[in-house]
Amino acid sequence: MFQFIQHCISDFIDLLFPDLCVGCDQLLNTSEKYICSHCRMNLPETGHHREPYDQILLNKFAGKVPIQFIASYVYFTKGSSVQKIIHQIKYKGQKEAAKEIARWYGYLLKSESKAVEAIDVVISVPLHKSRLQQRGYNQADWIAEGLAEALEIPVCKDVVIRNQFKESQTNKNRLERWENVKSAFSVLNSESVLDKHVAIVDDVLTTGATIEACATELLKAGCRSVSVLTLAVAGR
Ligand SMILES: [Zn+2]
Numbered sequence: 001m002f003q004f005i006q007h008c009i010s011d012f013i014d015l016l017f018p019d020l021c022v023g024c025d026q027l028l029n030t031s032e033k034y035i036c037s038h039c040r041m042n043l044p045e046t047g048h049h050r051e052p053y054d055q056i057l058l059n060k061f062a063g064k065v066p067i068q069f070i071a072s073y074v075y076f077t078k079g080s081s082v083q084k085i086i087h088q089i090k091y092k093g094q095k096e097a098a099k100e101i102a103r104w105y106g107y108l109l110k111s112e113s114k115a116v117e118a119i120d121v122v123i124s125v126p127l128h129k130s131r132l133q134q135r136g137y138n139q140a141d142w143i144a145e146g147l148a149e150a151l152e153i154p155v156c157k158d159v160v161i162r163n164q165f166k167e168s169q170t171n172k173n174r175l176e177r178w179e180n181v182k183s184a185f186s187v188l189n190s191e192s193v194l195d196k197h198v199a200i201v202d203d204v205l206t207t208g209a210t211i212e213a214c215a216t217e218l219l220k221a222g223c224r225s226v227s228v229l230t231l232a233v234a235g236r
Contacts, residue, residue: 019032019034021034021035021036021039022034022035022084022085022088022089022094022097023035023036023039023081023082023084023085024036024038024039024081024084026038033100034094034096034097034100034101035085035097035100035101039081039085042081043073043074043081043082044074044075044077044080044082044236045073045074046071046072046073046074046075046233046236048070048071048072048233049071049108049109049112049113049115049116050112050113057070057071057072057205057233058070060205060207060208060212061208061211061212061215064212064216065212065215065216065219065226066219066225066226067215067226067227067228068115068118068197068225068226068227069115069227069228070205070227070228070229071109071113071115071228071229071230072205072229072230072231072232072233073101073104073105073108073230073231073232074231074232074233075232075233075235075236076204076232076233076234076235077234077235077236082232085097085101086203086204086231086232089101089139089142089143089203089231090139090203091135093136093137095137095139095142096142098139098142098143098146098203098231099142099143099145099146099149100146101143101146101231102142102143102144102145102146102147102150102201102231103146103147103149103150104150105146105147105150105229105231106146106147106148106149106150106151107150109147109150109151109229110150110151110152115227116151116199118197118225118227119151119153119197119198119199119227120153120196120197120198121153121154121155121156121192121193121196121197121198121199122144122147122148122151122153122154122155122156122198122199122201122229123144123155123156123159123160123193123198123199123200123201123218124138124140124141124143124144124155124200124201124202125140125160125200125201125202125210125211125214126138126140126160126161126162126185127140127162128162128163128164129162131162139203140201140202140203141157143201143202143203143230143231144201147199147201147229153199156192156193156198158188158189159187159188159189159190159192159193160185160186160187160188160214160217160218161185161186161188162184162185163183163184163185163186164183164184174207174209181209181210181212181213182213183213184210184213185213185214185217186217187217187218187220187221190221190222193218193221193222193223194221194222194223195222195223195224196223196224197223197224197225197226197227198218198223198225198226198227199226199227199228199229200214200215200218200226200227200228200229201228201229201230202228202230202231203230203231203232204230204231204232204233204234205228205230205232205233205234206234211228215228
């Protein structure tokens with residue numbers, strides 16, 4: 001009887017708050033989770049992992065910080081379903097969706113990329129404490145969890161912290177962004193990354209300034225090498 005009532009309540013809640021696709025707001029059917037089949041099948045995958053030494057992305061870091069390999073799952077363009085997905089993940093509490101999509105990417109990487117085998121640990125780009133409190137979660141943590149689970153690699157938590165809270169990076173050029181993030185990170189527990197190959201994980205790769213700052217600190221702290229995995233990359 002109790003189970004029946006529970007079932008009725010859950011059906012009622014579904015009726016009031018049906019699960020919608022994070023990419024297009026369409027109703028999801030029972031076999032779909034977070035993203036409808038149409039959006040999933042039409043994700044603009046980059047295929048970077050098949051060419052892990054893709055010069056275009058590595059060029060973002062050339063002469064600044066040595067990055068072993070870098071791969072993003074999908075292209076982020078204005079007005080696309082990916083933009084909507086990232087917005088939902090970042091600002092609308094869709095952290096489970098972030099983890100699920102990261103899992104898909106992790107499985108793809110595991111089956112098709114030799115380069116990921118060299119990664120020892122995964123680290124997400126941290127948010128500053130006050131931003132974290134404001135938002136309630138760090139989307140990059142959830143992405144890191146999903147990737148780590150699929151890749152069967154541990155997540156290293158509380159290693160990198162964000163020191164200062166600076167104004168938004170939006171509407172800043174590359175130099176201004178760099179000035180903004182240059183000393184934004186510190187490594188706290190360097191023993192846990194000593195001589196390790198670390199994959200830095202974030203939601204979207206844009207100019208690369210944030211990841212550059214984070215990678216620089218990790219290498220200073222004794223990491224053997226640094227790679228980068230993101231859910232999306234700006235442009236195509
Ligand atoms: Zn959809």
